[in-house]
Amino acid sequence: MGGVGSISVLDGWLPVAAWLAGMAGLAFLLVPRRRRRWWLAYPLLLAVAIAGTWVLYLLLVYVWLVISEPLPLDVLAWVAGAAFAILLALYAGRRARWPWRSGAAVAAIAVVVLAGLQINAYFGQYTTVGSLMGQQTHVPALAAGLKRGAGTGTVGTMSARTGAAMPRHGTVAQAPIAGPASGFDARNAIIYLPPAYTPNGPDRLPVLVLVAGQPGGPQRWLDAGRLARTLDAFAASHHGRAPVVVVADPNGSTAGNTMCMDSHIARADTYLSVDVPAWITRTLNVSDPGRGWAFGGFSFGGTCAIQMATTHPRLYPDVIDISGQREPALSVKRQDTIARAFGGDAAAFTARVPLTLLAHRSYPGTHAYFAVGAHDRRYGADQDIVTAAARSAGMHVKAVRVPGTGHSWAAARAGLAGGLRYLAPTWGMGK
Secondary structure, rough: OOHHOOOOOOOOOOHHHHHHHHHHHHHHOOOOOOOOOOHHHHHHHHHHHHHHHHHHHHHHHHHOOOOOOOHHHHHHHHHHHHHHHHHHHHHHHHOOOOHHHHHHHHHHHHHHHHHHHHHHHHHHOOOOOHOOOOOOOOOOOOOOHHHOOOOOOOOOOOOOOOOHOOOOOEEEEOOOOOOOOOOOOOOOOOEEOOOOOEEEEEEOEEEEEOOOOOOOHHHHHHHHOOOHHHHHHHHHHHOOOOOOEEEEHHHHHHHHOOOOOEEEOHHHHHHHHHHHHHHHHHHOEEEEOOEEEEEEOOOOOHHHHHHHHHOOOOOOOEEEEEEEOOOOOOOOOOHHHHHHHHHHHHHHHHHHOHHHHHOOOOOOOOEEEEEEEEHHHHHHHHHHHHHHHHHHHOOEEEEEEEOOOOOHHHHHHHHHHHHHHHHHHOOOOOO
16 A cells, blocks of 8 residues: 555644644634624534534434444544534535635535544544555465465575574465354454464464454454554564464454354354364464463454453463453443344343353463553443453453553554563463
């Protein structure tokens, strides 16, 4: 991805330009245009923008159940600001001439663009203009020469065992992972093979299965999560060795939500605990399932990670839970989640959530790393509850707050790096 598509929307000149244009646009809209009582109309328009944003938010979350979780006030404030700019342009432009109307339209657009970039900056979902427009980093298909038993060299062009230099970067590829046991139709998985990976031989690396947030997909870990950069940095300090990472898709679509469970929606748990491990061990030269395998994720993926660790502790004895919830959900109304996924059977749902399992089972062999943004009040509170339950269940726990972040991919990137360092000793890779 190059040209305009490679321009960052999180840092650099574009966010600065958006701030300048947005503030100039708002100032332009706030300048009175010889209208009487503008000092009364402007506060009224602001109140309408705030009230309208709040009502729409309540409808989307609690009535129409379109959004499955509450939104932070920072995001709602930017939405209200954009609405205020639009109302200002409509109000002041009613009797103005077309040159001013055109200027008001441009000014309102500038404010809306600024608000959109700030909302995206909070979550960090899109990193470049290209990703914002739906473009994705090109990922080649997993080459046959990288599959188990295909050759003797490392993933780079030179073998470390012949005395040549170890490659600086791992290999990123994609591959479909079918669901013969679950019947689940997943999108292609993203695979990271560290520099020391060999398609055969005795050095069988550990495995980290990752899941992205929702809405989203495996590609988000590559773009917003900067997966390759984080794993390359880890490998560089561990002689080219790092876990083989498989970013799996338990949702099937950007808006899908299976809650990583076997339910009326899909058999996502079976997909992640049977189909995905079977494909990994059949296709890649990695350690056997069990010790050396970990499951991680961000947001929805973090919730999924603790679900996998508590439901399948022998398969995934280690976990990286970044900004996960206390339990999976389809909406803010628990009864709606139960009705849609379990036909109203509350006992069936409750029996499978992590807090229930942690309360009734012991996990002395599990190492759990929890990370959440320091400004993420909702998920921070949820994770405090899960962390306490994990400790009580005998897990080896480390919990951190990521400074300066909320519920965002910035927290996910820092959480993944910290989780890798924490689990390194369990993989025989030192600290």
